[in-house]
């Protein structure tokens with residue numbers, strides 16, 4: 120589906136946001152990472168439809184949402200708020216994987232009154248260090264020269280856990296296909312946005328909503344230690360490590376991830 124929403128970044132303009140809205144119950148927004156699109160969440164939306172209303176947008180420049188500068192974590196977060204307005208949703212569980220987690224932090228910073236709970240999957244609170252920024256600049260050059268296919272070649276190894284790569288070539292192929300389909304402008308915009316994103320570590324102590332931190336045991340892009348640090352800093356948060364999964368634990372081991380997410384969403388009815 121496509122929602123036409125006001126563009127908070129350009130007063131008087133609109134942004135078209137492609138999204139899926141599946142199921143009924145507690146609204147749960149699931150934000151994909153880089154360089155993904157909302158199809159990443161198909162294993163969740165299908166499994167959870169009887170207990171949650173999963174809203175999965177394509178961030179601007181990814182999937183079916185047109186590329187439209189400026190690209191910033193704050194803009195992605197404001198787009199999500201505009202989409203919720205368009206859907207008549209006030210508060211929602213806000214979940215994100217990796218870059219989607221960076222957007223979830225921006226959403227918390229700018230729209231915290233709309234956050235019922237947080238799900239932080241395979242992500243980190245800190246900003247990039249200089250070496251990380253240099254790697255992103257190099258990837259921008261790769262994207263300019265070779266588009267999504269070249270980005271996918273660079274990223275596929277870290278994206279999926281080693282044991283998943285060994286056991287499930289078809290799943291790796293599906294992830295590769297998703298990465299390769301990223302529009303070049305959206306990929307470059309997101310890389311620039313990640314370079315510029317602020318450190319969200321100071322926010323962690325202020326988070327006062329139920330928070331599920333979840334990570335794949337074999338994640339090499341954003342290792343388990345980052346999730347342990349977020350869990351230690353967010354009061355009352357829950358940390359779950361999914362065995363034998365890598366960076367995309369929700370896609371690699373959907374049954375394990377869905378069990379955790381489903382239980383978490385149901386528990387919100389009782390707090």
Ligand code: MLT
Pocket residue numbers: 151152153154216217218219313340366
């Ligand atoms: C992602 O999966 O969103 C990216 O790996 C995040 C990042 O590069 O920091």
